[in-house]
Each structure stands twice: as structure tokens, then as C-alpha cells.
Amino acid sequence: MGDRQIQISTGNLTLTATLNELETANQLWESLPITGRVQIWGDEIYFSIPVNVEEELGSQETVQAGTVAYWPPGSALCLFWGPTPISAPGEIRPASAVNVVGIIDNDPNLLAEVPSQAEIIIEKIEG
Secondary structure (H helix, E strand, O other): OOOEEEEEEEOOEEEEEEEOOOHHHHHHHHHOOEEEEOEEOOOEEEEEOOOOOOOOOOOEOOEOOOEEEEEHHHOEEEEEOOOOOOOOOOOEOOOOOEEEEEEEOOOHHHHHHOOOOOEEEEEEEOO
16 A cells, blocks of 8 residues: 555644554545544543544554554544553553554654644645
8 A cells, every 4th residue: 555644733733644554544544634623641642533443453552652543442543642641651551452553753742732622633645
């Protein structure tokens, strides 16, 4: 499929991310563009998206900074840049296992500037 890039826009911040080949990533790609409202949990942004898939084989209970993931219980896309309220020291732990669908190409710490309830737009970068 080649590199599939998405653009993440909120306020005056624009980041890009590269999606992987997971079935969840395929469904995300097919559902774009998506507009949502930012919710914040620790150093994680999440928001509901119109994708409904189960936890996939290889889902992860901890992730790296910059991970773009799908959280099945909430049908939510998650963007991680640091620890959540349930993280142990030195780890980033989602609320429960997530399907990792990609990685942010820029500095994920920029997400710390995004306020709760900001509009967020995810769209394909056609190229």
C-alpha cells in the first residue's frame, strides 16, 4: 500500500503521521476525513471516531511517545506524547490495550499545547 500519511490539525498546530498496515489503520484511512473534539487524559489526546473494530492481535498495553492508536472500548483515536494517570514511571500506559495504527512524524510534545474541547481534524495527505 505504500506510505499512507495523515494530517492532524487543531487550532494553529498541524502535524503529520504515517499509518501502518493494520486492519484498524485501513478502516481509519477509509473513514477520513474525521472531525472531533479533543479530550485529554494525562499526556494523551483522544476523541471518538466513526470506526468500530475489536482489539487486534498484537494490541499493546504500553506505547511509545508519538504513537497513534485506536482504543476499541471507546471507538476512539488516541495520540500519545507522555504518561497517562495510570502509567508507571518511564512508561506510557493507555486505559486498556490499543491497536497501534501509526506514528506521529513530528515532535509529539507539541500536542501538550492543545486545549481540551478544541476541534481536531484528521485527513488524508494525497500524494
